[in-house]
Amino acid sequence: MEKSSVNIAVFCSGSGSNAQKIFEYFEHRADVKVVVVMSNNKNAFALERAAKFNIPTRVFNREEYLRSDIIVNELKSYKIDWVVLAGFLWLIPDQLIKAFPGKIVNIHPALLPAFGGKGMYGMNVHEAVIQAKEKKTGITIHYINEHYDEGEIIFQEICEVEEGDTPEIVAKKVQVLEHLHFPIIIDQLINQGKEDEKN
Numbered sequence: 001m002e003k004s005s006v007n008i009a010v011f012c013s014g015s016g017s018n019a020q021k022i023f024e025y026f027e028h029r030a031d032v033k034v035v036v037v038m039s040n041n042k043n044a045f046a047l048e049r050a051a052k053f054n055i056p057t058r059v060f061n062r063e064e065y066l067r068s069d070i071i072v073n074e075l076k077s078y079k080i081d082w083v084v085l086a087g088f089l090w091l092i093p094d095q096l097i098k099a100f101p102g103k104i105v106n107i108h109p110a111l112l113p114a115f116g117g118k119g120m121y122g123m124n125v126h127e128a129v130i131q132a133k134e135k136k137t138g139i140t141i142h143y144i145n146e147h148y149d150e151g152e153i154i155f156q157e158i159c160e161v162e163e164g165d166t167p168e169i170v171a172k173k174v175q176v177l178e179h180l181h182f183p184i185i186i187d188q189l190i191n192q193g194k195e196d197e198k199n
């Protein structure tokens with residue numbers, strides 16, 4: 001049977017506010033569907049958000065994750081085309097990258113290659129930006145490769161860091177950009193993928 005939609009798996013470790021925006025954006029689309037939310041954290045609020053959209057969830061432990069054939073097979077059983085990392089904190093195993101070449105995207109709350117790499121997540125990023133007295137920060141949407149935050153950059157958007165901004169204020173500014181752009185960029189990538197398949 002021919003597949004009628006492009007299927008997305010969203011990986012989350014925490015709150016899932018970006019995931020929520022992605023669920024909302026694609027909720028009424030027949031051609032693109034979020035079909036599963038994968039998490040390493042059974043307490044991730046993202047799982048509750050997914051449940052409200054009737055999206056199945058799957059929580060895995062470290063052992064299952066590192067035997068990544070398990071995860072790859074599950075994604076294949078959901079006929080996943082795109083893997084979207086929305087606040088997912090574990091490094092993506094090689095086997096998963098190889099199973100979805102050029103189809104795994106992540107969002108990072110700073111302007112990579114600055115303020116990326118191991119340990120650069122959440123408020124650590126915004127604190128580092130302020131300490132470095134940056135005048136600008138922003139978001140980066142990028143492909144995933146074997147190294148934290150080093151895959152090819154797809155999209156960046158900038159916001160100002162003003163005198164007196166706290167890490168919390170910067171976090172809020174960055175989050176506004178994330179919520180605005182991430183679903184749209186995912187949609188564009190999917191459409192681009194469809195065009196490439198035609199040619």
Ligand code: GRF
Nearest residue numbers: 015016017018087107108109
């Ligand atoms: C976002 O800032 C994203 O850039 C980073 O993790 C955070 C996730 O936030 N990768 P949320 O769980 O989507 O609220």
